[in-house]
Amino acid sequence: MSKTAMGASQKDFESAVNQMKLLKKDPGNEVKLKLYAHYKQATEGPCNTPKPGVFDLINKAKWDAWNALGNLPKETARQNYVDLVSGLSSSSDSSSQVKPEADRKQAGYETLVMTSEDGITKIMLNRPTKMNALTTQMYQEIMLALEAASKDDSTITVLTGNGSYFSSGNDLTNFVISPDELEERARRGAILLRDFVGCFIDFPKPLVAVVNGPAVGISVTILRLFDLVYASDRATFHTPFSHLGQTPEACSSYTFPSLMGPAKAAEMLIFGKKLTAAEACARGLVTEVFPDSTFQKEVWTRLKAYSKLPRNALRISKQMIRNHEKEKLHAINAEESRILQERWQSDECMNAIMNFLSRKAKL
Numbered sequence: 001m002s003k004t005a006m007g008a009s010q011k012d013f014e015s016a017v018n019q020m021k022l023l024k025k026d027p028g029n030e031v032k033l034k035l036y037a038h039y040k041q042a043t044e045g046p047c048n049t050p051k052p053g054v055f056d057l058i059n060k061a062k063w064d065a066w067n068a069l070g071n072l073p074k075e076t077a078r079q080n081y082v083d084l085v086s087g088l089s090s091s092s093d094s095s096s097q098v099k100p101e102a103d104r105k106q107a108g109y110e111t112l113v114m115t116s117e118d119g120i121t122k123i124m125l126n127r128p129t130k131m132n133a134l135t136t137q138m139y140q141e142i143m144l145a146l147e148a149a150s151k152d153d154s155t156i157t158v159l160t161g162n163g164s165y166f167s168s169g170n171d172l173t174n175f176v177i178s179p180d181e182l183e184e185r186a187r188r189g190a191i192l193l194r195d196f197v198g199c200f201i202d203f204p205k206p207l208v209a210v211v212n213g214p215a216v217g218i219s220v221t222i223l224r225l226f227d228l229v230y231a232s233d234r235a236t237f238h239t240p241f242s243h244l245g246q247t248p249e250a251c252s253s254y255t256f257p258s259l260m261g262p263a264k265a266a267e268m269l270i271f272g273k274k275l276t277a278a279e280a281c282a283r284g285l286v287t288e289v290f291p292d293s294t295f296q297k298e299v300w301t302r303l304k305a306y307s308k309l310p311r312n313a314l315r316i317s318k319q320m321i322r323n324h325e326k327e328k329l330h331a332i333n334a335e336e337s338r339i340l341q342e343r344w345q346s347d348e349c350m351n352a353i354m355n356f357l358s359r360k361a362k363l
């Protein structure tokens with residue numbers, strides 16, 4: 001009989017616990033929470049400790065993960081733990097294996113797939129099971145990818161998402177930190193945000209967003225810094241900043257009012273109205289909307305034709321259009337990042353994040 005059918009033995013479990021201690025690569029907060037919850041369930045049974053206070057972020061997230069397992073039997077939790085660890089070990093073992101050409105990622109990127117073909121460099125966000133939510137690692141990798149794309153011999157650079165979403169915006173687990181770390185992490189977060197947006201402001205070549213599905217938060221506000229925005233008619237555009245106790249970023253406090261007028265910008269940025277692709281197009285945020293059934297075909301045919309245009313002319317024209325407001329955009333970016341640094345330390349923001357993480361609220 002297989003191990004799974006019998007359930008993992010206590011020995012398997014102990015060996016998985018030891019294996020975890022030897023794991024070289026950090027598996028990330030979400031996996032660590034799952035491991036913690038299954039370990040506690042396997043060793044102590046259903047959650048039996050008082051719920052930590054709302055500002056005790058780490059312990060609250062751990063408690064929520066354990067509590068979510070309800071009455072899961074100890075044996076099942078033990079098996080799940082062993083399976084989780086075995087998945088982690090095999091994925092780190094296989095990192096040295098050669099993958100088939102079709103799914104080989106350009107070296108150095110774990111959260112993106114970067115490819116160059118037909119004069120187009122494509123940067124694809126690649127966390128489809130998390131709706132391409134942006135972790136701090138992902139912000140860093142996007143900056144590296146943009147830097148590489150700005151120097152390669154392609155004509156056009158494209159950002160798109162793998163799976164059903166373009167991106168669900170900032171990964172809210174970026175906020176799973178202990179209260180004594182909050183001030184320093186907010187300071188570093190503001191620098192990361194400023195540098196990330198700065199790369200888009202300064203990007204020298206035509207930059208195209210292929211919005212394959214819904215976009216949330218910073219994946220919406222950043223769009224005004226692209227030269228073309230093509231959207232599937234399945235895409236939606238949602239900036240729920242107030243719901244999260246946060247404020248606009250990516251220069252949207254300036255670019256959105258100048259694009260669509262202050263009243264329409266307020267509807268999105270202050271009140272969190274979600275737009276359809278057609279509405280976003282009518283407001284000038286999207287260049288063109290395509291039926292989802294033909295989206296990829298139509299967009300890539302169009303982009304391949306554009307990529308054959310004279311490279312330097314495209315580049316110089318882009319810079320002529322963008323250079324007028326570059327300095328202003330950098331100043332606005334710095335100010336928005338400073339304000340967010342304060343917001344991230346507010347009760348309003350912390351409560352909203354905890355609500356999401358404990359699955360009480362879906363935006």
Ligand SMILES: CCCCCCCCCCC/C=C/C(=O)SCCNC(=O)CCNC(=O)[C@H](O)C(C)(C)COP(=O)(O)OP(=O)(O)OC[C@H]1O[C@@H](n2cnc3c(N)ncnc32)[C@H](O)[C@@H]1OP(=O)(O)O
Nearest residue numbers: 130131133168169170171172173185186189193217218363
């Ligand atoms: C101290 C601070 C340091 C911070 C440093 C950051 C620096 C830069 C900050 C830039 C500022 C940016 C702001 C924003 O982008 S605000 C917008 C944030 N995004 C959201 O609020 C969206 C939250 N997600 C949702 O509401 C829903 O998930 C969504 C509507 C997108 C989809 O719902 P659906 O029911 O279809 O799917 P699930 O919710 O089940 O999602 C599937 C799994 O994906 C996970 N997920 C999705 N989005 C996020 C996210 N943004 N953050 C974290 N995780 C996300 C979800 O949890 C599911 O995971 P599991 O299967 O493991 O449960």
